[in-house]
Each structure stands twice: as C-alpha cells, then as structure tokens.
Amino acid sequence: MGKGDTQEVAQPPTANRFVMEEYGYEVGKSIGNGSYGTVYEAYSRKQKVMVAVKIISKKKASEDYLNRFLPREIQVMKVLRHKYLINFYQAIETTSRVYIILELAQGGDVLEWIQCYGACSEPLAGKWFSQITLGIAYLHSKGIVHRDLKLENLLLDKQENVKISDFGFAKIVPSNHNVRNSPSHQMNCFTHLSKTYCGSFAYACPEILLGLPYNPFLSDTWSMGVILYTLVVARLPFDDTNLKKLLKETRKEVTFPPNLTISQECKNMIFQTLRQAPKRATILDIIKDPWVLKFQPEQATHEIRLLENMCQPPSTANRHQSVEINT
Template structure:
C-alpha cells in the first residue's frame, strides 16, 4: 500500500492474513493474468523472496478451475530443472487459490527486447539454448508446454532463462506418445495429437490456426522458432492482427530483414522450426543442432539420452500405421 492509499479493502486484508498465516509477507504486484494477480512476497520461514499467484475463484471460469488449474499444479509438482520456474506450494481457500513459485527477479524477455531491441547472436544463443534445455527436459517427461512466448521466458538476476506459466501444459499419456506415424518421420515419441487450442496466435503453428488436430510437441518447437526469430530480429515473424493474413504467412518460408547480420546457421535453425509439421524440427533435432550446441555450457548428453530413449518404444507397443 502506498502512503496515500485508502483503507485496504476486506478482500486485500483477507488474502494478506491467509498468506501471513503460512509465513508469507505479500509485497508489490509484479504481473496480471486473466484470472489472477502475481505478487512478490517474502517467505519468512526460509528467508527468501518468492512469487505468489493469487487466483480468484469468482473470476475464473469453471473450465480453468476444474481442468487447467489442477493440471498446471499436477505438472509443476513433477518438475525440477534449472531453466524452469520452480513450484513450491499451492494453498486453497473457499474463495482463492494461492500458488507459490520461485521468483525471477530480472523481468521477462519480452520486456528486455522492448527495452533494448534485438539481441546479439551470442545472447540469443545463450537464452535459446537454455530454453531448449528446459523444453527437452519437459518433452522427455512426456509434458508439452503449449504456451511458449517471450513473456513466459523470465530472467533470474544473472539473466538466465526460466520458463514459466504452465497453465496450458499437459502430460501426454505414455501409450499415446509411442505410436509410429509415417507423417512425423518415424518419430515415435512425438505423435500424440491434441485438439485443444492453446496459446497466442502469433506463436501458433499453422495446423492450430487451421483448427486441425495437432502434434503438441511440434507446436512447442514452432513457438520456439517464433521466439528465436524475435530474439534476433526484435519483431515477430508473423503479423497476428489479421488471422487470414497470418494463416497465409505461416504457410510460406519466413523472411529475415535484408540488413540483418544473422548467421546462416541461426537462420537455418529458425527455418527448420518454422516448417510445416511433416518437416518440422523436434526438440531432439534442436538440441543436437550445431548452432545450439555452440552455446551450451556443457554437452546436453543427459537430455539427448532421455529424448532418444523416449523415441525408442518397446517393440510390443508399436502399432504400425496402416
């Protein structure tokens, strides 16, 4: 509360006292979502700063409260990775859900680009290789993010990427994740199809825009392509103000500004991710890409091993596509 503020409203007091009961001192607002507000808070028991996402049950839709929110909490509980925002605790009361998360103090990558413009290729390489490690970890666990965008890439105080917002994340059932499908180049692991449209149009792959069942692993890599393009060019590759135009643009090869000094290796990687589904890079292709490997602080052997294992289902579970 600022000095000139009036008396706190009963609701403000209510959630502050709930938070205090659990040992959290709530500070300033650091973000707003459709159904909730994110605050900075101090966790007195561990003496650390955290982020608290407060979701109002009155404002949230039934679908969100009954389907997406429980799924988000379930997914986050299983995740532990240096490039993913850590989940600490969920607290539910009759009127609200409180989600306690790791605090990334450096803001988000979208704000960074809006402030400083295009990244140098070295910085883009650092951030993109960190994003790749985080997504490789997710995909190797059969989890898809489905809402990758610049504002969901947060930065810690050392400017390392932390992937956030698992509101649309989904655990793909194992038996569905291991079917051979010729259309996805025999990538057994990445053949589950989703029906739910998630995310933002500017980051959505053409099959989503066309309303077709889509492969969520490949929709994540398309969004990664949009992210890498935007890091090095400082604008989105596709104009999302007009859906018809957007659809046309996403079906063609993306164009880089003629005056940019982006390396061909980087451009080729973007083109491989922003391809039609049958030719699109999987995260396994991305993590093995020489341009990405150049920026890894250590060889991602563990991630590669896990992804490759996921792509080798036991022969008994293979259903040859008719």
C-alpha cells in the first residue's frame, strides 16, 4: 500500500472509532494505507481475536470503485473459506464510509520479507508457492479469478504461512462461459476472455500489456510465475520501468543469475508459467507439477477433483465463447 496522511495512519478518526465500537470492535493502530482508505488492527470483543479493518472513504473512492469493484470484492469474499486465503468476516456501510472486517495476518507481506531477507531458500519458496497454488486452485475451482496477484498481496500469518489477500479485482466467471472446442492444452474451464485490464505491469501477462482480450485464469498463473521467480531470485523477472522494454522481455525465456543455486525442477515450473498463453500452465498443471507436489502441505485431491469436475464438457446450449466487455 502507498503512503498516506501521517495523522490518519497514526490513529483512526473519532467517527470511525464510534462506529466500530457500536459493532463490537476496538480499533487500534494503522497497518497500511491505500488509495481510498486505511487498514487498521482491531480487537473483536465478540470473537475475542485481533482482526483487520479496511476503512474505505466514499469521498476518496471513485464511483466506479464504489459501484462496481467494491460490491464485487465483498460478493467474492463472502463465498471464500480457505486456509490460504484471508477470511472475510463482515462489511459495515455508513453514509460516508465502508468498513470491511477481515482476518488479520500479523507477519506482514511477502514483499517486505524479500526486502528484508533477500531471496528465499528453495524449500521456503516451495512452501509458499505450494500454499499459493492451493489457494488459487480453490479460487479457480469456484470459477473465481484474482487478477491482482503480487508479492504485496501475499500476507504472512504468525507461522509464516501465506494468506492471499486483496480481492478488489477478483471476479466470478459464470460457468456458462465454458466452451467445448478449446485447445487441447487448455481445459474447457479456462477459456473465458476478459477485457478488464487489472493489476500491476510487472506481474501482468503479455496479453494484458498488449491490450488484447485475455484469459483471466491464465493471467493468474502468469502472475504466479513472476512471484515464484521473485521468491528465488529476489528481483522481478521483467523490468517494468518501460512498457516497450517490458513487452520485449516478456516474449523471451527468463534467465537466472549464475551465482544462485536453483534446481532445474523449480526453473521448469517458472518456464511453464511464463509462456505465451496457448502453452501456459493452468492451475491444474501447476498443482500436479512434481516440484510443487514435493512441497504441498497436504494432498490436493479435493482441489484437483473440483477442477476436473468443473472442466467437464458443457451442454450444447453453451457452446460459445464469451468475451467480457469492461466488467
């Protein structure tokens, strides 16, 4: 999150405290500041646990965000319950603000960890990446795409387990967007196309950078490849300071610093995700990859079954490809 007003970060306005106290929350210090508001720690008297409160100012937020993206974020989070996703507890709306109560991850984010400690050991990178894989497999199996995966949106709990956060650009893709005659590499459930260009340039797939209709499921797996590369190398695979240069770099196979010891299996996982869309790994490919399997904390049988069931051929009534226009 970006830096904001120092006074607001120090403590929440009195009006916010009163509203939150009415709902049983004692608001504490700020832990982050975004475009439209601030995130605070709070104590839930009912649940007797610390939580995070995202306070969004309606005056600061755009109408598009308030009317389209925020309702969608809340709608998505209400249906999510997974150990590697930040849990949603409650949303409270007043005339001037929206308060979103979330699970608190007290270990900061993965970007901060990398900035502090440098590249991860491969076992730690494998642990975190396998947790991300399980979380995204759960999302994709429900027909939900994240569309803003990046290190800043990967939070850590006290045990340094990953919690995927920030569903502001997430979207539920209806099941009737499946098509039958898809390329053999990509399964029926991964063929929806979108024209909403979300996320950060450094993590964005080439299709988004080119402004082309893109597959949001495969944009998530591209971002996962950028994340894994950054975990093991401690820098982004592509230079995002110049769009023209960035586009050129994304067309080439990534290279690794010669001074780092990274297994070929790990490199292969990165190569599979940072490919052009027709050959890019889906989440089902990733969750079955031998390198990822080595680090999975538990069997992913449930996630795999959900994904495979989701990818059954649709009825003849739905044999058309759907393109999302600015949604």
